Amino acid sequence: MVRELGAKADPVRDRVTVDGRTTVPERLRYVAYHKPVGVVSSMADPAGRPTIGDVTKKLKSHLFPVGRLDYDSSGLVLLTNDGAVAQRLSHPRYQVAKVYRVKVRGHPDEKALGRLRKGLRLADGPTAPARVSVEGKLEKKTRLRITIREGRQRQVRRMLEAVGHPVDKLSRIAIGPIRLGALAVGATRELTTREVLALRSAVRVGDPAGPSDEEAEGRGEAVPKKPGVKPRASRARGTASASARTRRRPRP
Numbered sequence: 287m288v289r290e291l292g293a294k295a296d297p298v299r300d301r302v303t304v305d306g307r308t309t310v311p312e313r314l315r316y317v318a319y320h321k322p323v324g325v326v327s328s329m330a331d332p333a334g335r336p337t338i339g340d341v342t343k344k345l346k347s348h349l350f351p352v353g354r355l356d357y358d359s360s361g362l363v364l365l366t367n368d369g370a371v372a373q374r375l376s377h378p379r380y381q382v383a384k385v386y387r388v389k390v391r392g393h394p395d396e397k398a399l400g401r402l403r404k405g406l407r408l409a410d411g412p413t414a415p416a417r418v419s420v421e422g423k424l425e426k427k428t429r430l431r432i433t434i435r436e437g438r439q440r441q442v443r444r445m446l447e448a449v450g451h452p453v454d455k456l457s458r459i460a461i462g463p464i465r466l467g468a469l470a471v472g473a474t475r476e477l478t479t480r481e482v483l484a485l486r487s488a489v490r491v492g493d494p495a496g497p498s499d500e501e502a503e504g505r506g507e508a509v510p511k512k513p514g515v516k517p518r519a520s521r522a523r524g525t526a527s528a529s530a531r532t533r534r535r536p537r538p
Contacts, residue, residue, distance in 0.1 A: 315347050316477040316485065317365040320469045327354040327363065338363065341474065352376065353384065353461050356440050361386070361458030362466040364485075365474070374489035375461070381435045382488060385460035386442050388430045390451040393423060398449040402432070408444050416445070427454060462488040 319341060321327065329339035329350070335357075342349045342365060349365040352372045366372055374380050405415045417433040428451070432442055443453045459466045463484040469475055477485070486492060 314368045316482050317474050319363045319474045320471050321355050321363045322471045323360050359456045370491050380489045382462045383433050386432045387457050389455040390428050390446050392451050393428050394451050401449050
């Protein structure tokens, strides 16, 4: 029973009733899609190219893509109508890992790999450290596995260009706990209940407010400032100031 205004229900875990009758909220859907090269990661394209919007029409649901991939890349894209999950998957605060298999030109040496692992500066700012491993070497190319926790436009491609090894082929194989697996190129599948719960847990949708500002600041994360509100002084500073005022007070 709800006794407070503003209470929220989790449509995955909770059953909502009104006057004893079960209500039927909009069904939340979570779909994995193996995007091929040559499909635009948007709902429509002015140039008339194939889009993810064409895929969602066939699924007969108002689903939207999470985890964009550029036109020349392939791999896992999540489609959902769960706005909370979509927003948090895209927000840097939640540090959701994205894993890529990449084929690059040449053979990156330890110095180049070290730059990727340490983080390097791009035109839009420094990158966070990436996990990088060499999966195999060809005559003139190298296969890498790269994990990042950011989502800038064409980020993996730009990082590899910055260390002198342009990408020939890129495929995303995981977003958080969801794996591409053996899903065929161009195919879709509904996530299992276990996958949905793991995904929602990864972005803490079970706690609608997510981490508090204090928790985020403790992890060194940027917290948006509310307009017109000055940051509060820490309790320690306030105590110290009070003590200083006490010491300065003249004796009677």
